[in-house]
Amino acid sequence: MELTGAEIVLRCLQEEGVEHVFGYPGGAVLFIYDEFFKQDKVKHILTRHEQGAVHAADGYSRSTKKVGVALVTSGPGATNAVTGIATAYMDSIPMVIISGQVPTPAIGLDAFQEVDTVGITRPCVKHNFLVKDVKDIASTMKKAFYLASTGRPGPVLVDIPKDITQHKTEFVYPESVSLRSYNPVTKGHPGQIRRALQLILEAKRPMVYTGGGITLSNASGELAEFVRMMNFPCTNTLMGLGGYPATDRQFLGMLGMHGTYEANMAMQECDVLIAIGARFDDRVIGNPEHFFNPARKIIHIDIDPSSISKRVRVDVPIVGNVQDVLQEMLKALNSSRERVDAAALESWWKQIEEWRSRDCLKYDRQSKLIKPQMVVEKLYEVTGGDAFVTSDVGQHQMWAAQFYKFDKPRRWINSGGLGTMGFGLPAAMGVQVANPGAKVACVTGEGSIQMCIQELSTCKQYHLPIKIIALNNRYLGMVRQWQEFFHGNRYSESYMDALPDFVKLAESYGHVGMRIESPSDVEGALKEAFALEDRLVFMDFVTDQAENVFPMVPGGKGLSEMILV
Amino acid sequence: MRHIISLLMENEAGALSRVSGLFSARGYNIESLSVAPTEDPSLSRMTIVTSGSDDVIEQIIKQLNKLIEVIKVIDLNDGEHIEREMMLVKVKAGEAEREEAKRMADIFRGRIIDVSDQSYTIELTGTVAKLDAFLAAIDRNWILETVRTGASGIGRGARMLRI
Numbered sequence: 001m002e003l004t005g006a007e008i009v010l011r012c013l014q015e016e017g018v019e020h021v022f023g024y025p026g027g028a029v030l031f032i033y034d035e036f037f038k039q040d041k042v043k044h045i046l047t048r049h050e051q052g053a054v055h056a057a058d059g060y061s062r063s064t065k066k067v068g069v070a071l072v073t074s075g076p077g078a079t080n081a082v083t084g085i086a087t088a089y090m091d092s093i094p095m096v097i098i099s100g101q102v103p104t105p106a107i108g109l110d111a112f113q114e115v116d117t118v119g120i121t122r123p124c125v126k127h128n129f130l131v132k133d134v135k136d137i138a139s140t141m142k143k144a145f146y147l148a149s150t151g152r153p154g155p156v157l158v159d160i161p162k163d164i165t166q167h168k169t170e171f172v173y174p175e176s177v178s179l180r181s182y183n184p185v186t187k188g189h190p191g192q193i194r195r196a197l198q199l200i201l202e203a204k205r206p207m208v209y210t211g212g213g214i215t216l217s218n219a220s221g222e223l224a225e226f227v228r229m230m231n232f233p234c235t236n237t238l239m240g241l242g243g244y245p246a247t248d249r250q251f252l253g254m255l256g257m258h259g260t261y262e263a264n265m266a267m268q269e270c271d272v273l274i275a276i277g278a279r280f281d282d283r284v285i286g287n288p289e290h291f292f293n294p295a296r297k298i299i300h301i302d303i304d305p306s307s308i309s310k311r312v313r314v315d316v317p318i319v320g321n322v323q324d325v326l327q328e329m330l331k332a333l334n335s336s337r338e339r340v341d342a343a344a345l346e347s348w349w350k351q352i353e354e355w356r357s358r359d360c361l362k363y364d365r366q367s368k369l370i371k372p373q374m375v376v377e378k379l380y381e382v383t384g385g386d387a388f389v390t391s392d393v394g395q396h397q398m399w400a401a402q403f404y405k406f407d408k409p410r411r412w413i414n415s416g417g418l419g420t421m422g423f424g425l426p427a428a429m430g431v432q433v434a435n436p437g438a439k440v441a442c443v444t445g446e447g448s449i450q451m452c453i454q455e456l457s458t459c460k461q462y463h464l465p466i467k468i469i470a471l472n473n474r475y476l477g478m479v480r481q482w483q484e485f486f487h488g489n490r491y492s493e494s495y496m497d498a499l500p501d502f503v504k505l506a507e508s509y510g511h512v513g514m515r516i517e518s519p520s521d522v523e524g525a526l527k528e529a530f531a532l533e534d535r536l537v538f539m540d541f542v543t544d545q546a547e548n549v550f551p552m553v554p555g556g557k558g559l560s561e562m563i564l565v
Numbered sequence: 566m567r568h569i570i571s572l573l574m575e576n577e578a579g580a581l582s583r584v585s586g587l588f589s590a591r592g593y594n595i596e597s598l599s600v601a602p603t604e605d606p607s608l609s610r611m612t613i614v615t616s617g618s619d620d621v622i623e624q625i626i627k628q629l630n631k632l633i634e635v636i637k638v639i640d641l642n643d644g645e646h647i648e649r650e651m652m653l654v655k656v657k658a659g660e661a662e663r664e665e666a667k668r669m670a671d672i673f674r675g676r677i678i679d680v681s682d683q684s685y686t687i688e689l690t691g692t693v694a695k696l697d698a699f700l701a702a703i704d705r706n707w708i709l710e711t712v713r714t715g716a717s718g719i720g721r722g723a724r725m726l727r728i
């Protein structure tokens with residue numbers, strides 16, 4: 001039987017086992033929406049903005065390992081989606097975005113709601129397709145899911161002109177895909193692995209530094225086994241938090257611009273650095289010239305060859321899927337009789353403990369004002385460390401990363417690479433849709449939350465009982481902090497004037513709102529909010545305006561040149 | 566250093582813009598880029614002349630390999646290779662210039678492929694450096710128009726780029 005292109009799109013989603021699609025309708029996708037109406041296997045979640053739809057699909061994916069799916073219309077629908085797509089691209093999140101396009105005969109004629117979606121998104125997708133024939137829909141969708149989820153994952157966009165969704169053809173979903181131009185490696189090179197192991201066993205001051213790749217390749221189990229077996233210290237990037245249990249003694253906290261003193265010092269001073277699924281980002285290693293240390297050997301395990309020796313020259317590159325490589329390494333270590341120099345390791349740990357004793361995350365616990373750090377600590381306690389925490393971008397994001405101890409991967413969900421304000425709430429929606437019944441908190445700022453605040457309406461419609469933890473300092477705090485440190489206290493346009501009454505705002509959307517103004521009320525309020533299991537609660541914490549995030553590695557400085565409290 | 570990078574990719578709409586977009590997005594130099602289908606019409610072969618430090622060239626090759634439609638990439642400078650570019654130059658060829666223009670074409674083994682009473686069009690093939698040398702040797706004021714294909718390159722002997 002012949003099916004229309006729109007029917008085929010839905011059938012492809014069903015074949016891929018997609019349960020939820022986040023989207024927003026419009027002219028070019030009307031036939032596809034018509035098919036949503038006629039079936040109930042794939043559920044559509046209507047957001048209030050296409051950016052929200054893409055972030056929601058992104059949060060859905062990050063919390064589950066599934067491919068997130070978003071659907072938008074042509075023109076403004078597609079351009080609104082771009083921020084979300086770029087966000088997912090920077091963090092290598094597997095997603096498929098379906099966009100409508102004007103009918104094929106109208107392409108190139110500046111038709112109503114026409115933009116060159118494939119052109120606009122080209123630099124921020126893993127790959128994209130313009131489908132020009134109804135016969136190609138099924139194979140293109142198959143390729144899209146395959147590309148999104150294999151190798152170094154990423155968003156893939158499929159642009160479908162309206163007439164193609166109307167045309168008919170026989171539906172056959174391909175069993176498998178093979179692309180002669182795309183063969184992602186999985187296994188690491190045995191010789192390289194051997195060289196790495198040799199360095200590891202000779203290390204006197206080893207350090208394990210891991211990023212989002214651990215989460216993406218589901219290798220946190222292997223990582224923990226490796227780190228514990230070797231008794232090495234371990235740090236995670238902002239993207240990698242939860243990759244290694246934060247409550248473990250061997251965890252040194254996050255590294256980087258706002259990383260801990262001990263993690264950054266150990267990065268700088270180690271003699272063998274084992275980088276796994278991480279990419280030596282500028283926010284992570286600071287100034288590469290300063291980071292360079294000829295006495296330090298670097299092993300770099302990553303699935304993407306282009307991430308290796310991009311910012312920092314490495315001694316032993318291993319291209320492969322992090323999980324496969326770690327398994328190989330564990331196998332070899334388990335059967336090896338060689339051991340690391342225990343005495344050297346012990347004195348290295350002594351040095352690390354000395355760094356750790358500086359207590360770089362200390363803050364004034366006696367303050368009469370609510371300290372944002374304290375809110376996150378209480379959030380951790382009240383949720384038993386078991387919540388999914390999404391975040392936006394700014395100081396609140398850093399405090400959430402520093403003070404919520406993530407023991408499991410996929411619990412900390414933030415826009416690390418692009419740093420997209422407005423990510424937190426829609427991402428939390430995706431997380432909650434994927435994990436009904438789970439505790440989902442969105443730690444945000446009064447600036448960021450306003451970038452996708454319209455999604456409160458989506459939360460109402462779909463009964464998403466997210467807890468919004470707004471650390472309201474009446475400033476674009478991170479901007480203010482930089483202005484305080486580097487621009488002579490000239491707070492240019494960083495004060496958040498004319499703020500809405502968030503309690504009333506939440507209430508008008510049909511949610512519960514709370515304002516918390518005293519440190520003694522923080523814990524009680526959080527408990528109360530989380531007890532409201534089926535309600536979204538907007539918690540407006542009025543926090544200390546002057547608080548800054550420490551430690552801080554100023555831009556252009558080296559990792560060991562931190563500003564401390 | 567100057568490098569000649571050759572690659573095979575799917576002969577599909579948009580593939581070229583992925584490559585050129587990559588170069589502009591990441592700030593890599595392009596001296597020239599030429600592309601055409603191969604004997605297998607599903608494949609295009611592209612030659613890119615670029616320059617950069619070893620680190621940059623390594624990144625360029627890795628980033629090209631990462632493009633989904635790119636099948637194979639080689640740096641021709643890694644081994645023995647031949648480089649050719651073709652240029653058409655229209656030069657003044659009035660009474661005063663005619664003889665000298667013909668002589669220059671001969672010296673550079675060019676062929677005059679179009680003649681009018683005021684001009685010659687000369688076809689020249691060679692390395693980029695040779696074509697540059699021709700342009701430098703001939704009186705600047707005589708050159709009316711030039712068009713160059715950009716370099717293409719191929720490995721010597723058994724060195725091949727094929728799938």
Ligand SMILES: Cc1ncc(C[n+]2csc(CCOP(=O)(O)OP(=O)(O)O)c2C)c(N)n1
Nearest residue numbers: 393394395396421445446447448476477478
């Ligand atoms: C879409 C977007 N625009 C601008 C920025 C730049 N920026 C980074 S942090 C920040 C301030 C965020 O303020 P707020 O959400 O109130 O959080 P706070 O830093 O006060 O915790 C800004 C404007 C950004 N990251 N994203």
